[in-house]
Amino acid sequence: MNHPPDHIIIEKTLGGDVNAFAILVDRYKQLVFTLTIRMIKQREEAEEIAQDVFLKAFQKLQSFKGDSKFSTWLYRITYNACLDALSRKRNSPTHHAYEIHDNVLSITTPEIEAQIDAQYERAEVVQCIALLPQADAFLITLYYLHEQSLEEIAQIIGLTKNNTKVKLFRIRKKLFIIMQSRLPQEIKMRYEK
Amino acid sequence: MKNEQEQALDRWSAKHIKEAGVEQPSSDFTAQVMQAVEKASEKPVLVYKPLISRIGWLCIAFTVCALLAYTLFTSTSLETSIGVSRSVEQQLEQLTFLPLDLEWQVPSSLTYGMLAVALWMGLEISLGKKRFQ
Known part of the structure; x- marks a missing residue:
């Protein structure tokens, strides 16, 4: 074609x-x-x-x-x-505020990641993305799904390349926290022991 | 170490975002967009058309010229006087008696001309209204 x-x-x-x-x-x-x-x-x-x-x-x-x-x-x-x-x-924001701590990565283990991967179906992932702030959800979708380069994304949202990189890193962490927080309690408890 | 963790998070995010995939718009999305696009691309239908056509203007010019010629060549004496050297007192005195002494002499051609213009204006206004409505 x-x-x-x-x-x-x-x-x-x-x-x-x-x-x-x-x-x-x-x-x-x-x-x-x-x-x-x-x-x-x-x-x-x-x-x-x-x-x-x-x-x-x-x-x-x-x-x-x-x-x-x-x-x-x-x-x-x-x-x-x-x-x-x-x-x-001008509505109230539709997302919840998730605090990002620097130690987020240190508490993640391959097991938790594996649990998240197993737990989440497509619809649930979409729901988690919807919990991100509006512009963040846009940005992370643009980066991963549309595979736009950092320069192109920076051009789209009017930021510098470095700012975009930092912003993306923070969004990834936010998404991870959201998905982790929505895991069933028993799974979380197993890893907190 | 931190860099490795960042890369792991990057891979993990990529996996989930790709899993989430793209959303499907309604089946008639393209048709609706193209309908709006075609509407936007249409050239304006309203073409400028003067209210009074070229022939209309020629007729008006001819009528005015004819009326002017008729007034100039056929009217009888029509005297005008301008008091240039009179004093202010004299002028005021004159003004006091002006309404009594004044005799209006309006040439018939001017009357016909004014009537014609009034008739034309009335006609134009009614025709114009009809067209724009």
Whole structure:
């Protein structure tokens, strides 16, 4: 099956073939929607925002100069759209505050990791990610799922590469604590003895 | 040691995030986006059209010129006087009796012209309203 690169489709779209844009929508809709739902945490609203993201991308396509990857540019639009939506909502945060201690890593053992791995199904992992603060959930998904480089992520969220690295490390720890805290009590007690 | 632990946490996070996978939007997601995109890409249908066409302006110009010519060449004497050297007192005195002495002489052509303009304005306003509604 022929998969034309992004820049070819962009050229076609800008040349007047509006339907060519559908290829880009199909190519990135899952990733954009996943990022949106991780941040917004509400399916219907996330879908509306994701659709708006593509519409904005289409309207601003002329301004895309190709300095970065199309996906990086698109994720930046997604991130800003989510931030706008969250600032409009001004609801109380939907995540719980989890304290991060420096000794988190020292208390983890391969056994606990193995227990977590065995315990968690996909849906539960998704629930744990949803407990992360909105921007953190976005960031960690972008890094691991979309395999964006640190430079690209820094560009998307407007931070330096080093800050992004530190932020990612803290998010990983938060996710680990969340998953660990949701383990059944008996498993935790077994390792605390 | 710490670096190793960080790497372990990195591998562990990658495993779980990948396990969580991507979310599926609704089946008509692309169709809905493309519908909005097509709507946005449509050029505005409203094309500028002057309220008074070129022919309309030519007719108006012709009428005005004709009225002007008629006024200039057919009207009888219509005297105007401007008091340049009169004193303020004289002017005030004149003003006091002005309403009594004044005789309005409006040429008939001017009356017809004003009537025509009023008629045209009324017509234009009603037609314009109809068009914009």
